[in-house]
Amino acid sequence: MTEHATILEIAGLAKRFGGLTVIDGLNLTVGEREILGIIGPNGAGKTTLFNLVAGVLQPSAGTIRYAGREIGGLRTWDRCRIGIGRTYQIPKPFAHMSVFENVLTAAVHGAGKSIRAAREQAEAMLALTGLAADHAQPAGQLTLLDLKRLELCRALAIGPRLLLLDEIAGGLTDAEVDTLLGIIQRVHEKGTAIIWIEHVIRALRKLCHRIAVLHEGAFVTIGEPGAVLADSRVKTIYLGE
Amino acid sequence: MRRHQHLSIAGGRIVLAGAALGLAVAPSFLDAGGLTVLTEFLCLLVLALMWNLLAGYADIVTVGQHAFVGVGAYAFYGAVVLLGVDPYLAFAAAALMAFAVALPAMVIVFRLRAAYLAVGTWVVAEVLMLIAGKLPNFGFGSGVSLPVRVAREFGARPDVRFATIYWLAFALAAATFASTWLLLRSRIGLGLTAMRDNEEAAGATGVNLVRARIICFLWTAPFLGLAGAIITLQKLRISPPASFSIIDWTVFVIFNVVIGGIGSLEGPILGTALFFILREYLAQLGTWHLIILGSLSIVIILIEPGGLWGLLRRVLGGDLIPVSHRARPGFETNRKS
Ligand SMILES: Nc1ncnc2c1ncn2[C@@H]1O[C@H](COP(=O)(O)OP(=O)(O)O)[C@@H](O)[C@H]1O
Ligand SMILES: [Mg+2]
Numbered sequence: 001m002t003e004h005a006t007i008l009e010i011a012g013l014a015k016r017f018g019g020l021t022v023i024d025g026l027n028l029t030v031g032e033r034e035i036l037g038i039i040g041p042n043g044a045g046k047t048t049l050f051n052l053v054a055g056v057l058q059p060s061a062g063t064i065r066y067a068g069r070e071i072g073g074l075r076t077w078d079r080c081r082i083g084i085g086r087t088y089q090i091p092k093p094f095a096h097m098s099v100f101e102n103v104l105t106a107a108v109h110g111a112g113k114s115i116r117a118a119r120e121q122a123e124a125m126l127a128l129t130g131l132a133a134d135h136a137q138p139a140g141q142l143t144l145l146d147l148k149r150l151e152l153c154r155a156l157a158i159g160p161r162l163l164l165l166d167e168i169a170g171g172l173t174d175a176e177v178d179t180l181l182g183i184i185q186r187v188h189e190k191g192t193a194i195i196w197i198e199h200v201i202r203a204l205r206k207l208c209h210r211i212a213v214l215h216e217g218a219f220v221t222i223g224e225p226g227a228v229l230a231d232s233r234v235k236t237i238y239l240g241e
Numbered sequence: 242m243r244r245h246q247h248l249s250i251a252g253g254r255i256v257l258a259g260a261a262l263g264l265a266v267a268p269s270f271l272d273a274g275g276l277t278v279l280t281e282f283l284c285l286l287v288l289a290l291m292w293n294l295l296a297g298y299a300d301i302v303t304v305g306q307h308a309f310v311g312v313g314a315y316a317f318y319g320a321v322v323l324l325g326v327d328p329y330l331a332f333a334a335a336a337l338m339a340f341a342v343a344l345p346a347m348v349i350v351f352r353l354r355a356a357y358l359a360v361g362t363w364v365v366a367e368v369l370m371l372i373a374g375k376l377p378n379f380g381f382g383s384g385v386s387l388p389v390r391v392a393r394e395f396g397a398r399p400d401v402r403f404a405t406i407y408w409l410a411f412a413l414a415a416a417t418f419a420s421t422w423l424l425l426r427s428r429i430g431l432g433l434t435a436m437r438d439n440e441e442a443a444g445a446t447g448v449n450l451v452r453a454r455i456i457c458f459l460w461t462a463p464f465l466g467l468a469g470a471i472i473t474l475q476k477l478r479i480s481p482p483a484s485f486s487i488i489d490w491t492v493f494v495i496f497n498v499v500i501g502g503i504g505s506l507e508g509p510i511l512g513t514a515l516f517f518i519l520r521e522y523l524a525q526l527g528t529w530h531l532i533i534l535g536s537l538s539i540v541i542i543l544i545e546p547g548g549l550w551g552l553l554r555r556v557l558g559g560d561l562i563p564v565s566h567r568a569r570p571g572f573e574t575n576r577k578s
Binding site: 054077080081086088092094098109110112113115119127131133136154158 | 438439450
C-alpha cells in the first residue's frame with residue numbers, strides 16, 4: 001500500500017448473473033496516487049469489476065467507497081461527475097458525432113464545463129492522445145486502434161480522479177505502447193489514480209505500483225509487479241500452464 | 242470532404258431555404274384549399290419534430306403523442322368557449338394544459354422502458370381520450386363544434402381566416418424548429434446526441450440520462466398542445482376520436498419520421514414533406530394509403546435505419562442544418578504532442 005490516502009475501497013463485492021458468480025467476495029483498496037494493474041484470464045470478471053465501479057451494474061453484495069463515500073446509490077453519470085472515468089474494452093463511440101464532439105461531450109458533461117471552456121479541454125486531450133488530426137472525422141469511421149485512443153481521450157476529458165482503463169494497449173506496436181505509457185505517466189503525474197486491466201504485461205510492469213491477479217471472481221494475489229509476475233500460482237492461472 | 246459535396250450541401254441548403262421562403266409567402270399566392278393543406282403540413286411537421294426529439298434522441302419511443310394534441314385541443318376549446326378567454330390567449334391555455342398533463346404522465350411513463358414505455362404512453366393517451374368523452378361541457382363522446390363567433394375572431398371572411406390560421410401554424414412550426422435547433426446545439430443537445438448514439442457511453446461520460454429525458458418530455462408537450470389548438474381552429478371542431486386520433490397524430494407521424502430519418506433535424510422535415518406529396522397521389526386509395534406508408538417505413542428501416550436522410554447524407558457528406566460543434570480551425574497544426 002502507498003502512504004497516500006485511499007481513493008477506492010471495495011469490500012465483500014459480489015456479482016452474480018443468474019446462477020453464474022462472476023465476482024465473489026472481492027476486496028480492494030486503491031491509493032489516491034496509485035497505478036494498479038489487473039491481470040487475469042479471459043472471463044475472470046475484470047470488465048465486470050469495472051462495470052460495478054462505474055455503476056453500469058449493481059452488485060449482488062458488498063460495498064464500493066470512492067473518495068470516502070459509499071457510491072452504491074449513484075448512477076453512472078454521477079459517478080463520472082465525481083471523477084470516475086472509464087474506457088470500454090469494446091469501444092462505445094458516439095458513432096455519428098465527430099471525434100471532437102465525442103471528447104467535447106465528455107468535457108461538457110463529465111467535467112461540467114461550459115461548451116466554450118470544454119472546447120479547449122477537448123482540443124488539449126485530442127492533442128495529448130494523438131487524435132488531433134482526426135478531430136473532424138465521424139467517430140464511427142475510425143479504425144479499432146483509433147477507437148481505443150478515443151476511449152482514452154474521452155475518459156481523460158472528464159477530468160478523472162480515478163481512471164479505469166480496460167485493455168487499451170492490445171494491438172499496439174512497441175513504439176505505440178511507449179507513447180501510451182508516456183500519456184498515462186503524464187495523467188498520473190497530474191494526480192490521477194489509475195486501475196489498468198491489460199494483457200500487455202510489459203506495459204503494466206513499467207508503470208504499475210502493484211499488480212493484482214483476478215481469478216474466479218477474487219484476487220489470488222496482489223503486490224509489487226516483479227513478485228506477482230514471478231509467482232508460480234500466477235503462471236499457472238494466467239498462462240494456463 | 243470533397244468539393245462536389247460542398248456544392249451539394251450548399252445546393253441542399255438553398256432548396257431548404259427556398260422551401261422556407263415559399264412557406265413564408267404562401268398566403269399571397271395560394272387559395273384556401275392550398276393553404277389548408279399547408280397548414281396541416283406545418284402542424285404535422287411540428288408533431289414530427291417533437292416525436293423525433295423524444296424517440297430519436299432521448300429514446301422515449303412514445304405512441305401516445307396524440308394525447309397532448311387532444312389535451313391542447315380541449316384546453317383551447319375550454320378556454321375560448323367555456324371561459325370566454327381571448328382566442329389568442331387561449332393558445333397559451335392549450336400549451337400550459339399540455340404541460341400540466343405532461344408532469345404526472347411523465348411519472349408513469351418514466352417508470353417504464355422500451356416496449357413497456359410504448360404501451361404505457363398509449364394507455365395514458367387512451368385514458369385521456371376516454372376522460373375527454375365524459376366531459377359534459379365538451380359534448381361527451383361525439384364532441385362539439387367551435388361557435389361561429391370564435392372562428393370569426395380570426396377573420397370575418399373565410400379567406401382571411403384561412404390565412405390567419407396558416408400564419409399561426411407557420412409561427413408555431415418556425416418556433417418549434419428554431420427552439421429545437423437551439424436545444425440541439427446547446428450542452429443539453431450535445432448530451433442528447435451522445436445518448437442517441439450510445440446511451441451507456443453517454444451515461445459513463447457524465448450525461449444525466451434521466452434529466453435529459455425529463456427535459457425532452459416536458460419540452461414537447463406545449464408544442465404538441467399548441468398544434469392541437471391550431472388543428473382545432475382549422476377543423477372548427479373537437480371530438481375525442483378526432484382530437485385524440487392515434488392514427489393522425491401519432492402513427493402517421495412515426496411513419497414520417499422513420500421514413501425521413503430518425504435522429505436528425507432534416508429527417509422529420511423530409512419525411513413530412515414526402516408524406517404530403519404521397520398523400521396527394523395516394524389519397525384515393527383509402528386504407529391502402531396507411532398500408533403503403535407502413536410498409537415503406539419498414540422497408541426503409543431494414544435498408545437504412547437513418548431513413549432517406551441517412552442515405553442522402555452519405556451522398557452529401559454533411560448536415561444541411563448544422564448542429565455540430567467544431568474544433569477551432571487549425572488547432573491540430575498549432576499543437577504538437
Ligand atoms: N451482463 C452480463 N450478463 C451475463 N453474464 C455476463 C455479463 N457480463 C459479463 N458476464 C459474464 O461474466 C464473466 C466475466 O466477464 P468479464 O467481466 O467480461 O471478463 P473479463 O473482462 O475478465 O474477460 C463471463 O463469463 C461473462 O460471460
Ligand atoms: Mg474484459
